[in-house]
Amino acid sequence: MRKPIVAGNWTMKKPTVEAVDFSQQISYDLEKFTSKVEVILCPPYTDLKSVFNVLIFDKSFIKVGAQDVYPKDFGAYTGCINGDMIKEIGCEYCIIGHSERREYFKETDEFINEKAKYLIEKKIIPIICCGESLEVRQEGNYIDFVCSQVEAALSGIDADEVAKLVIAYEPIWAIGTGLSASPQEAQEVCKAIRDKIALLYSTDIAQQTRILYGGSMNVGNVENLAPQPDIDGGLIGGAALKSADFAKLAEAFYV
Numbered sequence: 001m002r003k004p005i006v007a008g009n010w011t012m013k014k015p016t017v018e019a020v021d022f023s024q025q026i027s028y029d030l031e032k033f034t035s036k037v038e039v040i041l042c043p044p045y046t047d048l049k050s051v052f053n054v055l056i057f058d059k060s061f062i063k064v065g066a067q068d069v070y071p072k073d074f075g076a077y078t079g080c081i082n083g084d085m086i087k088e089i090g091c092e093y094c095i096i097g098h099s100e101r102r103e104y105f106k107e108t109d110e111f112i113n114e115k116a117k118y119l120i121e122k123k124i125i126p127i128i129c130c131g132e133s134l135e136v137r138q139e140g141n142y143i144d145f146v147c148s149q150v151e152a153a154l155s156g157i158d159a160d161e162v163a164k165l166v167i168a169y170e171p172i173w174a175i176g177t178g179l180s181a182s183p184q185e186a187q188e189v190c191k192a193i194r195d196k197i198a199l200l201y202s203t204d205i206a207q208q209t210r211i212l213y214g215g216s217m218n219v220g221n222v223e224n225l226a227p228q229p230d231i232d233g234g235l236i237g238g239a240a241l242k243s244a245d246f247a248k249l250a251e252a253f254y255v
């Protein structure tokens, strides 16, 4: 039985004062979901420590994650943050390979694989994003495209680590557009990802890996996305910025 995950990707939103108030509200609104759903807040780097402190003070079950990491321990990498740094401020998870990083920062599959291996070494759980553009979807070969992103991201990673990590399927055309994939479209790709992991590792490992859907998930569509057998939760942008909405999404995955 895979424990569902509801993760909020705040992107470059919420300055610290707002983030502190907001995480206090979330901690209160989501208190009742303890133990049956894993909730992760991924604020900007500058908010991480403050948000973590609020959650610790509240003895909350909610965890924090970073939105990215640079896979080197030390050196002249201006503007970068390493794994020890995010771990020190409470991160148990880290998003990597988000389509915005792939697009704006030209991150390759190889670099994302390097980050995944680096995070595992640091005992931080990677949330590895994948997903096709509208163009790839319209051409029809989106399953192969997404599965090859997943295969590249997992290259050289041991089976027991793959069982623990998280994949987030986020079709680019659905992120921030209000145009979510339909439950059938999201399930089709999440299942294909699980089948790919089974092929690369084993069915047993594939049954343990948690696969999230992300892309305009909201209170209006979560009821139909959540019951899909291969969707183990959500990576949520816009709807994670309103505490009441985020709580409703957590409730939908609360089984």
Ligand code: PEP
Binding pocket: 009, 011, 170, 174, 175, 176, 177, 178, 214, 215, 216, 217, 235, 236, 237, 238, 239
């Ligand atoms: C995201 O930013 O990863 C995301 C899925 O955003 P939204 O839910 O707003 O589409």
